[in-house]
Amino acid sequence: MTKLIDGKQVAENLKVQIASSVKKLIALGITPGIAVILVGDDPASQIYVRNKQRAAEKLGIDSEVITFPATVSEEKILAKINGLNANPAIDAILVQSPLPDHIDEHHIQSAIAPEKDVDGFHAHNVGALFANSEGYYPMANTPRGIMTLLKEYVPDLTGKNALVIGRSILVGRPMMAMLNNANATVTLAHRHTKNLAQLVATADVIIVAVGKPHFLKMSAAKADAVVIDVGINRLEDGQLVGDVLDDMPDSEQLLTPVPGGVGPMTIATLMQTTIELAQQHSIFE
Amino acid sequence: MTKLIDGKQVAENLKVQIASSVKKLIALGITPGIAVILVGDDPASQIYVRNKQRAAEKLGIDSEVITFPATVSEEKILAKINGLNANPAIDAILVQSPLPDHIDEHHIQSAIAPEKDVDGFHAHNVGALFANSEGYYPMANTPRGIMTLLKEYVPDLTGKNALVIGRSILVGRPMMAMLNNANATVTLAHRHTKNLAQLVATADVIIVAVGKPHFLKMSAAKADAVVIDVGINRLEDGQLVGDVLDDMPDSEQLLTPVPGGVGPMTIATLMQTTIELAQQHSIFE
Structure with a gap:
């Protein structure tokens, strides 16, 4: 048997650090918040979103799941994203993939403000990563x-x-x-x-x-x-x-x-990025 | 002797195509324009900038070279870039590297509007390239x-x-x-x-x-x-x-x-990107 890399354990260690950072933020009056947009009723996506929400709750991170039917228009999702971009209680915005065929995923992802782009998909953040830019930016x-x-x-x-x-x-x-x-x-x-x-x-x-x-x-x-x-x-x-x-x-x-x-590392890292975005927002507010 | 790749000839062929595109744009009342910012008196940079300006002139592209002394402040360069961003006669903005040590090159490059970023250095354009995004964006x-x-x-x-x-x-x-x-x-x-x-x-x-x-x-x-x-x-x-x-x-x-x-390919491609930016601007005006 090849030796196994223990992703669960490393993720648990990371979550301990995150929980400690969340406590510090809350002591400063800041509760990190993540909004997840789920379109349609794909069972796998529902499970992924539920797991993300549970991970957030356990760590003391506010989470909000916004569900749309598969028939929703692109405009409605964009309007919701604009609202979340402007909402100071939300530090991180995630749109669960995949989206229905009539929705342009690139449009949707680009509408998320770069400083709330917890998945690091915005061209601005992708560009910073590929240029190995200094300073903080979210990444995948x-x-x-x-x-x-x-x-x-x-x-x-x-x-x-x-x-x-x-x-x-x-x-x-x-x-x-x-x-x-x-x-x-x-x-x-x-x-x-x-x-x-x-x-x-x-x-x-x-x-x-x-x-x-x-x-x-x-x-x-x-x-x-x-x-x-x-x-x-x-x-x-x-x-x-x-x-x-x-x-x-x-x-x-x-x-x-x-x-x-x-x-487990992906979910723990998503939470890590969420609190980092909250820390960034607290610095610039 | 290894066989040589004829960059000069391929660049000449490309320039013939560019000259033809410039004529079409001018017939539509659009003269493509590039602005080059040169800071300090590095002899190599002066030669590069002159070569770029000559290539533009030969192809019927308007060019403007803005020179600053090596002691110029970052604010002055940024103010100039903001002016060029707002100037409809300018389709392409290039800041000649290297810049003096007291100037943050990343600040300067990021100030150029992505749609005038002829070098493709803006995070937005770097990100589009690395994501292999659809649609037009300038690249290095x-x-x-x-x-x-x-x-x-x-x-x-x-x-x-x-x-x-x-x-x-x-x-x-x-x-x-x-x-x-x-x-x-x-x-x-x-x-x-x-x-x-x-x-x-x-x-x-x-x-x-x-x-x-x-x-x-x-x-x-x-x-x-x-x-x-x-x-x-x-x-x-x-x-x-x-x-x-x-x-x-x-x-x-x-x-x-x-x-x-x-x-020769770099200079010809710079001209190609300049007229593509002008074409994009003419579509969206």
Whole structure:
């Protein structure tokens, strides 16, 4: 069995820090607040939103969930976002993906004020991340959570060969930027990549975010590889599996489990970003 | 002798297209206009600015150069930029780098309206590029010019291994985004990269932007490698050389010369972006 990276434990440690920061903010008269917009009745999205709300409640963060039917107009969502942008009780705004086809997701995400953009999707914040700008800006929580997790197991990424498989704007692209900013040598692979086996065999750190069960076998990676599995796939028998197949008994490799790896880190990091935004707002008020 | 990529000729072809677009705009009553801000009296910067102004003049683009002494305050430059942002005769604003140490370059670049940001440095435009957003936005002219040049010699980059050496916000980072958006598999290498020789030996396309004479030898690259040399270095004897040493007589490799490769493409692409911004403004006016 490959050694498992304990995402749950690292997430718990992070939440302890967040709870302490929330207490300090409340002592200053500031209760951090997050608003989540949920459109339609996708069961998975409902579960994600409920988990986010529960995490917020446990940490003392105010949360508000705004639900719209799948038939809602773009204008109505935009009007709601404008209201939340102007509402001083709200520090963080999140629109749960996916949105119905008739809604332009890019329009919606761009309407969120950059300083309340808890997912780090606004072009302004994406640009700051890719330019490795100084100062505070929110960034995508899944890759940021992965960076926090990696720090526990690979304290210094300088000069490490990092391979990111999958180039979504949610995970792969910001992941590449964060690893590059941490001085790793990053390769971004995707469906058109021809020499994936060779890239996998030479990578020190591999982030897999392709959404295909058992896409990568641990036996294809280096003997000391650290592998982060971002995938969550449901097999026909109902089993939840990641993108990585652990076929290396007794190896010294490291791997995040699914579930219990990246997932808890994403939620904890979302809360971290929420209180950071509240801290920023308290400074500038 | 490695085969040379003719940047001058590709730039000339591009300028012919630009001149034709300028004529069409002028027929509509729109004269594209670029403003260049030059601070201090760095001789190299003066030459760059003069070359840009000459290129604009030849193409029928209005140009205005605003010079400030090296002692100018940040406020004065910002006030000038605000004026240019509001001036409908100006489609494109460029601040020549480097700026004196007491000026915060990030402040200055961020003050340029995103829709007049001809260098594509504004976080908004950087973010759009890295997210591969739809619609028009200006992007950094050196890497974009390299993409135009590459298209002539490598029409389809899909699945090609591209190695970018150097991760500046001017060249390396946007270069990586553009190559990734063109479906290449991109690795971004830098001073902390440990296995550069191996990366060089397996790359189909190499972009070298490190600013060190003879940093890369063509003999280290694949027999069919395409190498783009972004460096311009002056040796002690006054000779101008790039970052690449061509030590491969009779090879089938391709290389951009210095001068006559990336340089002419950058200026032509700057003009291309200027008229695109003018076209965008004419649509929205």
